Amino acid sequence: MQKKAIVVKIGGSTLGNRDTTLEDLVELQKQGKSLVVVHGGAKVTSEWLARLSIPTSFVDGLRVTDAETLKVVAAALGGLVNKELVVAIQALGGKAVGLSGCDGNLLWASVKSPEMGYVGEIVAVDPTPLKLLLNAGYMPVVAPISFGSVEGRVTLLNVNGDTAAGEIAAALAAEKLIFLTDVDGIHDGSERAVQKLNLAGAKDMIASGIAFGGMIPKIEASLRALTTSKVVRIIDGRVAHALRDDITGQARQIVKSGGTTIVSE
Ligand SMILES: Nc1ncnc2c1ncn2[C@@H]1O[C@H](COP(=O)(O)OP(=O)(O)OP(=O)(O)O)[C@@H](O)[C@H]1O
Numbered sequence: 092m093q094k095k096a097i098v099v100k101i102g103g104s105t106l107g108n109r110d111t112t113l114e115d116l117v118e119l120q121k122q123g124k125s126l127v128v129v130h131g132g133a134k135v136t137s138e139w140l141a142r143l144s145i146p147t148s149f150v151d152g153l154r155v156t157d158a159e160t161l162k163v164v165a166a167a168l169g170g171l172v173n174k175e176l177v178v179a180i181q182a183l184g185g186k187a188v189g190l191s192g193c194d195g196n197l198l199w200a201s202v203k204s205p206e207m208g209y210v211g212e213i214v215a216v217d218p219t220p221l222k223l224l225l226n227a228g229y230m231p232v233v234a235p236i237s238f239g240s241v242e243g244r245v246t247l248l249n250v251n252g253d254t255a256a257g258e259i260a261a262a263l264a265a266e267k268l269i270f271l272t273d274v275d276g277i278h279d280g281s282e283r284a285v286q287k288l289n290l291a292g293a294k295d296m297i298a299s300g301i302a303f304g305g306m307i308p309k310i311e312a313s314l315r316a317l318t319t320s321k322v323v324r325i326i327d328g329r330v331a332h333a334l335r336d337d338i339t340g341q342a343r344q345i346v347k348s349g350g351t352t353i354v355s356e
Pocket residue numbers: 101102103104105130131132133134152252253271272273274276277278279301302303304305306307
């Protein structure tokens with residue numbers, strides 16, 4: 092039987108901060124862990140949109156994506172960010188292959204709502220390419236660009252990295268989904284990170300407005316992942332070795348203090 096995968100979403104908000112995440116990924120791979128990386132890259136994408144004088148806006152954490160924005164999103168995420176990550180992992184001695192949701196039919200999507208433009212909502216996941224790479228000892232590094240049919244024409248679609256990570260974790264029945272981001276978990280009304288949430292508690296965070304913007308797709312993705320996965324963690328990617336400690340710490344039954352854990356019970 093294939094080993095259960097751990098899906099790691101790397102937030103664009105922490106990428107480039109010289110954090111230790113890539114070192115941790117390589118170390119964990121060498122220990123024999125099956126890792127699937129899904130990355131964001133909102134910051135890099137926004138920088139390129141600004142250079143090209145294309146105005147941009149977000150609704151509930153998702154980028155409104157017209158035809159011109161879509162081209163820049165695909166180039167930034169599927170190109171620059173994805174390749175820089177793969178090269179950096181390889182430079183550290185890891186084995187990685189970059190791909191996007193378009194490759195090998197990985198993520199098939201449809202338009203989420205017409206007002207959002209080319210923003211995709213995932214309708215089907217084919218995890219075959221990920222399984223092939225994992226079996227061959229590679230770490231797939233996934234850019235969350237997908238594809239789908241819009242008015243009878245197949246086109247690229249812009250999918251949020253969290254959404255892609257949640258769907259991939261669900262399709263792989265992953266052991267765990269970990270979001271590395273630029274906050275220390277889901278904050279409650281008093282700005283403290285909540286240690287543990289169940290499904291109802293997580294939904295409440297959105298309904299009450301306590302979770303907003305970029306936290307909304309993370310919680311929604313967690314709910315998707317928990318249909319087959321046991322646990323989701325939202326942790327601070329800015330903390331040195333946060334990823335390694337989260338994965339190996341749990342194996343050693345160490346009680347973790349940081350971050351938010353979401354479980355399905
Ligand atoms: N209740 C909450 N607790 C913590 N953070 C919250 C909450 N509600 C909203 N947020 C916001 O969510 C942000 C994290 O999501 P964001 O989309 O900005 O980063 P990311 O997903 O890690 O990166 P990327 O989108 O580039 O992949 C935090 O910086 C914070 O501003």
